[in-house]
């Protein structure tokens with residue numbers, strides 16, 4: 243095992259972009275053009291990996307697995323923490339790049355590095371000890387957890403840094419080697435993370451390949467990739483699961499959501515409006531666990547609508563590089579068109595728009611924060627994952643009815659209950675059919691707490707002992723005396 247390098251301390255990032263394979267930064271004859279969603283202009287190109295690059299990366303990761311899997315948890319924790327240090331050292335520079343390719347406000351891009359590295363560091367404090375299942379005079383049965391091998395990590399475009407870091411640190415800490423593929427819409431910051439990884443990790447332990455969707459498919463089919471950690475849409479998640487079946491790959495699927503928030507009759511709407519607005523519209527609604535449906539009791543409905551409209555009016559929309567911007571553009575044309583169509587459909591259905599609803603005729607994929615009332619439960623905006631800044635507020639009079647409507651979906655990522663009576667809130671939250679049910683909060687995660695979806699929102703969990711064990715194979719070691 244080569245020693246950890248100190249080169250990363252003063253590392254100057256390159257002016258161009260490169261793939262990371264077997265410890266080398268390399269180019270390709272093919273490339274991806276990257277658009278700034280605030281201007282709709284191509285502002286950078288980066289190499290796109292082909293099948294040969296994938297083969298080299300898999301070979302390198304397989305070879306590196308031998309030594310890496312025999313290091314201790316403590317040694318691997320040291321590597322990950324050192325990686326976090328260099329990422330934080332470069333977070334302002336890389337945060338700006340993230341805003342250019344993803345669109346989110348610059349302070350949120352930098353915060354993504356902070357959040358991602360803190361989660362990664364905290365994960366390395368989690369112990370996965372050998373468990374003694376049975377011990378008597380004649381025998382001892384232990385449960386061990388072994389690393390799986392090569393883990394393929396596939397990430398989406400909404401939070402490329404935080405989502406890469408959670409899977410990467412989980413896979414590496416548990417003794418696996420990795421191949422990370424970012425979304426073709428947002429590969430640049432991830433490739434820069436590769437430059438920094440090159441200076442920290444032994445060759446072959448971390449490989450980073452950018453390319454189109456085909457690369458994701460090749461990874462899921464590859465016989466020498468042992469697990470796929472996938473974050474993305476339900477539709478693609480199903481394809482990943484299906485094409486992983488041939489090699490019986492392990493999969494963790496972190497998929498889409500249609501999170502409900504149930505606001506009870508005992509809250510002060512003004513006191514919670516800021517939090518609810520943020521949970522709906524941060525990153526312009528492009529968050530898997532954003533609030534995507536609000537169920538408000540009739541007694542506080544009007545006041546809650548007014549308070550949310552006030553928040554919408556105060557949220558400045560613009561280029562994420564402007565420090566005053568609160569909401570950036572949608573990340574790409576495909577998503578902008580999808581949300582624009584949803585908006586048109588919702589208008590046609592006769593629902594009432596109490597904020598936003600008009601798409602500005604300026605460059606950039608901008609849609610203002612849009613709140614919709616008087617909408618049918620069966621409308622697309624209620625039943626589908628909008629993944630954009632348009633949110634329905636639905637009225638209810640009976641809490642049981644609100645819960646039934648909130649649960650009436652194929653999605654089950656997360657949900658929340660808002661109330662001044664936490665006992666009452668907890669009792670209702672426990673009955674939500676979701677992976678995470680919050681009371682008086684939404685969208686909080688921690689390295690120590692499992693996160694993932696019920697129903698079609700996913701399979702397996704990230705974070706915590708539960709999540710980490712998903713990157714390992716349980717092995718029983720049973721010893722009898724003779």
Ligand code: NAD
Pocket residue numbers: 396397398399400401405423424425426454455456457458459460462473474475476477478479481482495496497498499529530531627629655695699700
């Ligand atoms: P997507 O499914 O279109 O793409 C995700 C990734 O999969 C990309 O890297 C893409 O190139 C790759 N891919 C595409 N086709 C593939 C295939 N056939 N095989 C393997 N990989 C393939 O998702 P998106 O539009 O990038 O992201 C938005 C979605 O991600 C939303 O539904 C959102 O809710 C979800 N998401 C979930 C979580 C979570 O933790 N549950 C977090 C963030 C985003």
